[in-house]
Amino acid sequence: MSLHLGSGEIAARAGVIIDCMKSMEGPLLPILHGIQEEFGYVPQDTLPLIAKALNLSRAEVHGVMTFYHDYRDHPAGRHVLKLCRAESCQSMGGDALADRIKQLLGIDFHQTTPDGSVTLEPVYCLGLCACSPAAMLDGELHGRLDNEAAEELVMEARR
């Protein structure tokens, strides 16, 4: 993930992804996923390129991108900690755990620590409901979290 890219470079890298996927059936979501994977977010500059390639209006592409929770319009922190907020995790003290983690990181959901190390996001179910409460740190899953495990997780994320 690079933070300061020229629009030329963004266009070039996004162009490769768009060209490679535009012939799929229903290519818009795969393209947006591809772009987010490449840049860590979906740069505004890529929206007109996608629109042109798929014969859509820029408004339509913007509408789709902003509809889905996954797509970011700016880069996340170096690590993304997703904490499950759904009922199963609530039944095992998930709300208290979320408060503890927010306190440890000094941020709320949808925020990034000032040092840019961690972005904290809510997630509604990771499918680990028999091992609640659960979290995902950069794609790695953690079940049956207690306070101690949560603190370790936060320390790992802050590194």
Place this chain on the structure above:
Amino acid sequence: MTVKIYIPRDAAALSLGAEKVAKAVAQEVANRGLDARIVRNGSRGMFWLEPLVEVEVDGKRIGYGPVKANDVSMLFDAGLITGGDHTLCLGEVENLPFLKEQTRLTFARCGITDPLSLKDYEAHGGLKGLRRAADMAAADIVKDVTDSGLRGRGGAGFPTGIKWKTVLDAPGERKYIVCNADEGDSGTFADRMIMEGDPFVLIEGMAIASLATGATKGFVYTRSEYPHAIAVMTEAVEIARKAGILGSSVLGSGKSFDMEVRTGAGAYVCGEETALLNSLEGKRGVVRAKPPLPAHKGLFNCPTVINNVISLASVPVIIDKGATFYRDFGMGRSRGTIPLQIAGNVKHGGLYETAFGLSLGDIVDKIGGGTRSGRPVKAVQVGGPLGAYFPRELFDTPFDYEAFAAKDGLIGHAGIVVFDDTADMLTQARFAMEFCAVESCGKCTPCRIGSIRGVETADKIARGIEPEKNRALLADLCNTMKFGSLCALGGFTPYPVMSAMTHFPEDFSPVPLIEAAE
């Protein structure tokens, strides 16, 4: 002879450290120069025992669990490789009561085989259904599925065979099979387990659906929250394609069917079938008004079968063993088996496949073993975030579509979340509204605005502001959402809210803060 050591690659097992255990086992095997091979299987669904390590000794599988990485060396000292005794030893896994008393039809192979070994899959009865289907007329396959009594396992409970017949009879050059794997309900993980633990059964089910309806293309639409399931499914599709199960001639039948795995982008509402179709088409995941039905005009306006993972994964065993075999399980109009997912604050959480008809109390107290916290059970939410909260007084309700509907609830995707007596039901009702507000697609007013007003009203009740008036308002709001919403998100959010208010009125009469301060 090489000994097989099974260590799950299921996401839940991984979340409890299965990867570290696998590394430690590999290290011990190498250090001790043992003739052993590690197989990364799916999960048996007994999550309080995960990571569950199994060793095959004389054709029997001896289990150890829950194993931590630093237990591994001691386990080898105790003779793990020959099924040696240890405090973590569970004996023969098949004999554990939780497994032994199940009827595993859909999950027959899950946790037993290597998920990505086609050889394993066939050795355990895989592909028999598809082979049989390849020799059958499309209408006969549809008839078998109809006669089996299989109903949509995603939650709506619509008869699968009727859906297939509509697509078979619909004119169209191009038809689709779409698998709804957008399993967003809290308390559910059956789809995830099948995709990670036995992906070929889903592929086989979709291929049978294609032969039954004349569809040539399939999509599995999965959640982005399930990266492990996506990876296994994608690899399995590749393997199936190479083996001729998918492609221009499915198992040499001359009929073409291929499929792709697609990833959602974090929108719960895309689990609603028409929103899912819009999302697959690259649009906002907004619900479509019905009619037209997806079976007539579905994906890209073509006739489309859209079924849940478990519905499709149940088809191979139905075609293989016959409609009667399957329909002999169950009760009333709920035929066959249902993979219960016992979750939340529960001692023995996991996947329990059984015929319909067990009472909710038996599921929670006997199978689940009560709460993990050891406190009394207060409420059980059945059917995900849109399902009703059941109090202990309703624990005699049998697990059956109609029986749950009669008690103002639903079985949904069969997720069961247990809460102990520390739960506050007003908080849970408020959350149901909050979740609906976060996830509403915004198309219809009762859902989009009703949910926001619901949160505000619940907050007023909590603060003791005109509680009687606001309880009536909340009930009225629920009525509007239930009957005025376009889909189940707005339409079913009243279930958790109203059930909480009806069964736990004491939580909706908090001591007014203003008075308390005086």
